[in-house]
Amino acid sequence: MRRINLKKASVARSDTIRHINRQIVLNYVRERSPISRAAISHETELQRSTVSLIVDELKDQGLIEEIEGESTGGRPPTLLRLRAAGPIALGVDVGTKQTMLATCDLAGRLIDRGSFKTLPDADATVEKIIECAGRMITKGRGVEAIGVSVPGLVEPERGNVIFIPHYRWRDWDVAKRLKQATGLPVRIDNDANAAALAELWFGRPEIREVRDFVMVLVEEGLGTGLVFDGQVYHGDSGAAGEFGHMTIGEGAPVTCAAGNRECWEAFASERAAVARYAKLSRREEGATFSRLVDAALGGEEAGRAALVETGRYLGVGISNIIKGLSPEAVIVGGEIARAWSLISHELVKAVEAYSLCRGMKSARIIPSTLGETPRLMGALSLVLSSKFAAVTTA
Amino acid sequence: MRRINLKKASVARSDTIRHINRQIVLNYVRERSPISRAAISHETELQRSTVSLIVDELKDQGLIEEIEGESTGGRPPTLLRLRAAGPIALGVDVGTKQTMLATCDLAGRLIDRGSFKTLPDADATVEKIIECAGRMITKGRGVEAIGVSVPGLVEPERGNVIFIPHYRWRDWDVAKRLKQATGLPVRIDNDANAAALAELWFGRPEIREVRDFVMVLVEEGLGTGLVFDGQVYHGDSGAAGEFGHMTIGEGAPVTCAAGNRECWEAFASERAAVARYAKLSRREEGATFSRLVDAALGGEEAGRAALVETGRYLGVGISNIIKGLSPEAVIVGGEIARAWSLISHELVKAVEAYSLCRGMKSARIIPSTLGETPRLMGALSLVLSSKFAAVTTA
DNA sequence: CGGACTTTGTTTGACGACTGACCAAAGGAG
DNA sequence: CTCCTTTGGTCAGTCGTCAAACAAAGTCCG
Numbered sequence: 001m002r003r004i005n006l007k008k009a010s011v012a013r014s015d016t017i018r019h020i021n022r023q024i025v026l027n028y029v030r031e032r033s034p035i036s037r038a039a040i041s042h043e044t045e046l047q048r049s050t051v052s053l054i055v056d057e058l059k060d061q062g063l064i065e066e067i068e069g070e071s072t073g074g075r076p077p078t079l080l081r082l083r084a085a086g087p088i089a090l091g092v093d094v095g096t097k098q099t100m101l102a103t104c105d106l107a108g109r110l111i112d113r114g115s116f117k118t119l120p121d122a123d124a125t126v127e128k129i130i131e132c133a134g135r136m137i138t139k140g141r142g143v144e145a146i147g148v149s150v151p152g153l154v155e156p157e158r159g160n161v162i163f164i165p166h167y168r169w170r171d172w173d174v175a176k177r178l179k180q181a182t183g184l185p186v187r188i189d190n191d192a193n194a195a196a197l198a199e200l201w202f203g204r205p206e207i208r209e210v211r212d213f214v215m216v217l218v219e220e221g222l223g224t225g226l227v228f229d230g231q232v233y234h235g236d237s238g239a240a241g242e243f244g245h246m247t248i249g250e251g252a253p254v255t256c257a258a259g260n261r262e263c264w265e266a267f268a269s270e271r272a273a274v275a276r277y278a279k280l281s282r283r284e285e286g287a288t289f290s291r292l293v294d295a296a297l298g299g300e301e302a303g304r305a306a307l308v309e310t311g312r313y314l315g316v317g318i319s320n321i322i323k324g325l326s327p328e329a330v331i332v333g334g335e336i337a338r339a340w341s342l343i344s345h346e347l348v349k350a351v352e353a354y355s356l357c358r359g360m361k362s363a364r365i366i367p368s369t370l371g372e373t374p375r376l377m378g379a380l381s382l383v384l385s386s387k388f389a390a391v392t393t394a
Numbered sequence: 395m396r397r398i399n400l401k402k403a404s405v406a407r408s409d410t411i412r413h414i415n416r417q418i419v420l421n422y423v424r425e426r427s428p429i430s431r432a433a434i435s436h437e438t439e440l441q442r443s444t445v446s447l448i449v450d451e452l453k454d455q456g457l458i459e460e461i462e463g464e465s466t467g468g469r470p471p472t473l474l475r476l477r478a479a480g481p482i483a484l485g486v487d488v489g490t491k492q493t494m495l496a497t498c499d500l501a502g503r504l505i506d507r508g509s510f511k512t513l514p515d516a517d518a519t520v521e522k523i524i525e526c527a528g529r530m531i532t533k534g535r536g537v538e539a540i541g542v543s544v545p546g547l548v549e550p551e552r553g554n555v556i557f558i559p560h561y562r563w564r565d566w567d568v569a570k571r572l573k574q575a576t577g578l579p580v581r582i583d584n585d586a587n588a589a590a591l592a593e594l595w596f597g598r599p600e601i602r603e604v605r606d607f608v609m610v611l612v613e614e615g616l617g618t619g620l621v622f623d624g625q626v627y628h629g630d631s632g633a634a635g636e637f638g639h640m641t642i643g644e645g646a647p648v649t650c651a652a653g654n655r656e657c658w659e660a661f662a663s664e665r666a667a668v669a670r671y672a673k674l675s676r677r678e679e680g681a682t683f684s685r686l687v688d689a690a691l692g693g694e695e696a697g698r699a700a701l702v703e704t705g706r707y708l709g710v711g712i713s714n715i716i717k718g719l720s721p722e723a724v725i726v727g728g729e730i731a732r733a734w735s736l737i738s739h740e741l742v743k744a745v746e747a748y749s750l751c752r753g754m755k756s757a758r759i760i761p762s763t764l765g766e767t768p769r770l771m772g773a774l775s776l777v778l779s780s781k782f783a784a785v786t787t788a
Numbered sequence: 789c790g791g792a793c794t795t796t797g798t799t800t801g802a803c804g805a806c807t808g809a810c811c812a813a814a815g816g817a818g
Numbered sequence: 819c820t821c822c823t824t825t826g827g828t829c830a831g832t833c834g835t836c837a838a839a840c841a842a843a844g845t846c847c848g
Contacts, residue, residue: 002784003594003624004421005605011438012414014804014835020406020787021806027398038825044405047807052826074824075814200397211399212629224718228622230397235606235720236757243718247710247748248641316641324618324637324715326629354641363630390396393414393787408806408833415835432796441836446797468795469843 019391025054029064029080036077082106087140091379092148096166096220100376101132103140108202112136122169130181145185147382149194149375155238156189165257187382192217192241194378195333196225197232201381204369210328214321218334222265248316267313277306293339311343315350322363333368340367413785419448423458423474430471476500481534485773486542490560490614494770495526497534502596506530516563524575539579541776543588543769549632550583559651581776586611586635587626588772589727590619595775598763604722608715612728616659642710661707671700687733705737709744716757727762734761
């Protein structure tokens with residue numbers, strides 16, 4: 001029931017039909033691999049002859065490859081899977097501490113990795129990214145595009161980084177310069193959006209099947225990535241997902257980027273947790289969030305208490321999101337997911353306490369299924385998802 | 395960049411291409427009416443011959459009709475417009491005070507209207523709706539489907555009304571019984587979602603062009619309808635849009651349905667405004683919101699103050715929504731829109747005060763462009779939008 | 789007033805994509 | 819070894835669009 005956007009709508013030609021079916025077949029190979037032509041034909045209700053033609057096209061384009069299958073009583077099928085050979089995408093995850101790079105194949109399997117400490121200077125960081133990326137591209141031939149994930153405000157369509165709070169970089173031209181230096185197309189997005197994209201395309205099956213969910217990425221700040229109908233929602237000028245700046249109360253332990261003590265971010269980010277820890281333990285001034293999590297997991301009471309309190313406030317904000325958006329799932333990502341066993345109870349309790357307004361079925365709340373690299377996988381997903389995305393018609 | 399849902403994806407056949415182009419042409423007729431075949435051909439880049447074939451099909455189906463045009467220097471065009479003759483949809487708006495019914499033509503112009511006071515008994519109300527609807531359907535032949543808008547929680551796909559707070563009706567089977575009684579298909583949705591749909595399809599051009607917006611419907615309660623990418627978002631099991639139950643502070647003037655004094659609804663609904671008015675004016679115990687608005691527009695200070703305060707809290711909640719969703723516009727609907735000149739200043743001020751966290755471009759905030767019947771237009775839109783909606787392919 | 793020009797709408801053959809029926813290939817079961 | 823099952827490919831038929839030519843119905847200007 002979508003309203004057609006006449007300004008952007010493109011009419012269907014005779015090859016549109018092939019484009020649509022090509023993407024459907026490709027997605028069957030991706031999701032049900034290894035699968036035979038006959039099985040695809042059976043499930044899609046396309047004729048076997050048609051599937052064969054489409055498969056030939058996908059093989060020619062180097063997207064899929066054949067392997068031998070075992071007979072089930074008749075002629076043995078030739079099974080299809082995504083082409084495994086060689087890297088196809090390069091991902092750059094610009095973090096507040098480290099910048100990580102990786103190449104991966106079509107199926108999203110990592111092939112090569114690299115990383116360096118992010119430099120406080122914007123230009124120097126770009127130079128280092130270009131250098132490191134260049135090395136990985138020449139080493140692994142076949143990279144077709146680059147995806148970049150950054151912890152800040154981005155206009156994805158224009159490839160424009162507006163602001164990165166941690167380093168106070170404004171109008172950072174990383175996308176333009178990467179493109180110039182490598183000659184490859186560059187896609188860029190906010191880290192929470194990228195992480196949401198990664199869960200959508202490469203998360204564990206129980207998340208991949210979910211088409212409406214919210215990614216809550218806890219880092220120094222607090223970002224949210226919204227997925228509606230299997231699609232990351234960017235809002236007007238790509239700035240959606242700043243639920244981190246939602247007002248949820250007063251007297252937070254730290255201030256948000258704008259000096260506000262009422263934002264969700266000021267209550268539930270890593271910085272908030274570290275501030276609570278510093279107050280509780282009273283000794284470590286220069287405590288990092290990593291060490292805090294290690295300490296808590298090691299049984300230290302102050303660390304545990306700081307994390308649990310942070311988890312509770314995460315729950316308060318999540319309950320607001322659930323009420324408003326009724327997603328099927330909420331995914332919590334970032335390093336805090338390592339301590340999920342410690343915080344989940346209090347977090348879920350807070351969500352339920354604030355949800356009592358309506359006796360509704362609540363969303364599943366789960367830690368990221370992508371381990372410790374949701375942002376890096378997100379950067380790679382920016383490239384890979386475009387290969388598999390649905391054809392946009394009207 | 396949408397992920398294909400293999401469980402629901404349907405493959406493209408040779409007639410899919412026609413379906414897609416048919417909807418595009420139909421939407422050109424709807425939005426640029428009156429328009430000639432040649433103009434459609436020019437804008438869509440379809441051949442004139444193809445447009446002609448599609449137009450023939452649409453004419454045969456009684457969706458469009460021809461009128462004569464004036465020459466611009468060559469052969470005069472035959473202009474096309476939506477068929478104006480006769481009603482095509484019946485809308486039922488179940489309100490907490492009145493239930494309104496109307497029929498309209500394809501272009502959304504009202505043809506016939508009726509209304510009655512909503513009865514406190516669920517069954518009796520259904521009976522009365524069926525009686526009134528039956529009369530309007532037999533009077534105006536041609537009605538193809540019925541749309542119903544209700545002030546409560548709905549599962550639109552299953553046609554199930556879960557709960558209507560005002561009357562405490564649970565599992566109301568209005569859709570099923572209307573369908574049985576009339577033999578027509580019935581579509582049902584929450585009033586805020588319906589109103590959002592109405593703005594999307596029948597709002598003034600400045601809203602119709604917006605593809606991401608939020609409808610805030612102020613009534614006894616407070617509902618929100620979310621439109622993403624030109625599509626009403628329902629969330630998991632159709633329950634999205636309950637931002638009214640978002641926690642925004644403490645000590646609201648009234649309680650929400652669940653006895654909570656922290657919800658946005660408890661601060662900014664009609665009930666909240668009436669409670670403020672009763673407190674300020676101290677005399678009228680049985681004040682209604684309608685009279686409150688009349689009094690305020692008439693210059694009464696207590697009424698004005700009650701509305702302005704309510705507007706301020708509307709702004710607080712709207713600022714949270716803007717931060718999280720970055721919509722292009724926020725539309726405020728309900729009777730309070732009548733007093734827009736009184737409340738807009740304070741409302742916008744509150745939004746700005748709470749938005750300072752990020753110096754971002756803010757959404758436009760405007761009153762409903764559908765006058766006093768956004769819900770009724772919403773009910774009609776439930777039917778009409780399905781005629782014009784984009785073809786869902788993959 | 790009449791011919792040239794302009795614009796609109798229709799007709800017709802060619803092309804691309806899918807369907808469906810038939811055929812060839814390759815293995816299992818008896 | 820023969821029959822059956824399953825997979826994959828071939829080819830005429832149909833549907834929808836494109837492109838170009840054609841017919842229709844005006845305006846413009848000498």
